[in-house]
Amino acid sequence: AQKVTQAQTEISVVEKEDVTLDCVYETRDTTYYLFWYKQPPSGELVFLIRRNSFDEQNEISGRYSWNFQKSTSSFNFTITASQVVDSAVYFCALLADSSYKLIFGSGTRLLVRP
């Protein structure tokens, strides 16, 4: 079975604080892909990043960074120096190589207060 768990339902931080969103996944596939999407209040899911299971190199993009650890089945997302515009619901998702349907976690609502 495949599953994605985002244990943090809601996080509230003050602007400029760093924040990490946790994602733990389960899959029996040896090849798989992990994603993060952002859903602002408008509702559209915005693609942020994709990671392949065979590439454990961490990635940084501006204020965003991602830490992929196969040993703990985790793919955590850190926002450095958070801004009010980062307020949204963030979803982690899993795609098995043998599949085409994304398995989403239940999301983490991030509120960045000025």
Added chain:
Amino acid sequence: DTGVSQDPRHKITKRGQNVTFRCDPISEHNRLYWYRQTLGQGPEFLTYFQNEAQLEKSRLLSDRFSAERPKGSFSTLEIQRTEQGDSAMYLCASSTNRDAVPETQYFGPGTRLLVL
């Protein structure tokens, strides 16, 4: 704008009525997906098309739901005899399969359905 588009963005209907939603994928994408998202949850897969062929339907898709993609371009999702439990956000996504690696799915803005 060359992203995925969906129409309408919002739909309010009375229980028992039929509704139809439309999705226009990114133009070069041959794969199209429908997902449903209820409040406080992540999206759940409903169905998937490769070109005009519907290759999989989730068990979430009851007999009242039907999806089509007649010419391999836009897709429609119809719900017959709507029930209050159908109230949700219906999301469409598209992707390519240019090579053997699954491509990233890009989502549209969704259609928010409220059944009274």
